[in-house]
Amino acid sequence: MKKSIWKVILTGTLLYTAVVLPSVNAYTTLGGKYASSTISYIPQGLTANYSLAMADGIAAWNNANVDASFVYTSNISAANLILRQDAYGVNIGWNARTANKPVMTSGTYTKSDIDFNTSAMDGMTVTARKGTAAHELGHVFGLDHVTDGKQVMSIYGVRTTSVPGPDDIKGVNALY
Template identity: 35%
Template sequence: MRSFFRFIKNLLLLSLLAFGVWSYQNNPDIHTATNDSVAVLKQKIGQFITTGNLQLPQAGDTHTQSPNKTQFSSSESVTKTSNRRWPNATAKVYLNIQNNPVLRSASIDAMNAWNRTGAFNFVQTDNKSAAQIIIGVVDDSDTSAAGETSTTYNPVTGHLLRAKVNLNRYYLQNRWYGYNQNRIINTAEHELGHAIGLDHNNGVSVMYPKGSVYTIQPGDIKAVQKLYKEK
């Protein structure tokens, strides 16, 4: 009887191992996550042997967009990237916006706008723990930002791990700042641009840092395509 249970145990272990190998070979998300984990493990072992210290995941820059009105450039310049990117040109997004239909709708419209470019694909999920990007709302007069995005990334691979987007209703839904629905959507597009690796652009670009007057431009699409084409 003991031999029988040992046989069943070994059979289950072999089945789990076979399933793991199959998942690694056929599921790109698991494949990428495994490779990232191995790279991090190698880096941490080497770092610990050399210095006796371990490096934690890095927090990326916090990007903000000002609501201030300003004089805008009429020339298009190249949209820069942070060189940090998701493993693939797709990310799961959770909308942590339950009681603000205006900003929720704007966030969905912004995701759809990026999806229509074909350069990146946002997938909305109802599972917050499975989301890579979380979009929320704040009501904060102490900051000058109408939108803000913070990211964390893997310091070895440069892959983004998490992104958090906050839309500031204090500015976006305050009539004194002149935001109509199109400008609110532009703000959400801008912050999602940061969430996938784009930096500010002082030309005609959705990544212009002030005013939210531009939607996604051809230069923005090219920047995302270039970022996610590079391996």
């Protein structure tokens, strides 16, 4: 009798570990998103290194089979996302920043800005710049930071990938 109880407990624990735990959402969201799953973008004054970072980051998301995508527009007033670069200082504390407007923490986004800090990013490898671009693009979708370094939404220094991981993809697909 006791053996059967232990068998049931053991089987239940194994099932929970194998099925339930992996399905727990390991992404976090900012609380807002775009109304459309197609987000238009335009670069403004990006030099070759940063155009490449942007293109690589966008390709990383578009190739990840998420239910939303970035599409180029030549119309700046119609663009949802504008990408720029400037030198803000080597120790200002950030490599790049995203600002989703009108309100980042809730509601529906209509405009986003991504700004690359060339003072901090010029010394990065091509792959690291791609990772930073993909990370910021994740914020544009509405994703927040995570601690798992295998996800592109993890922070610089912890991040070991430059392409969206499975939890990043789940996060975008939950939003769009």
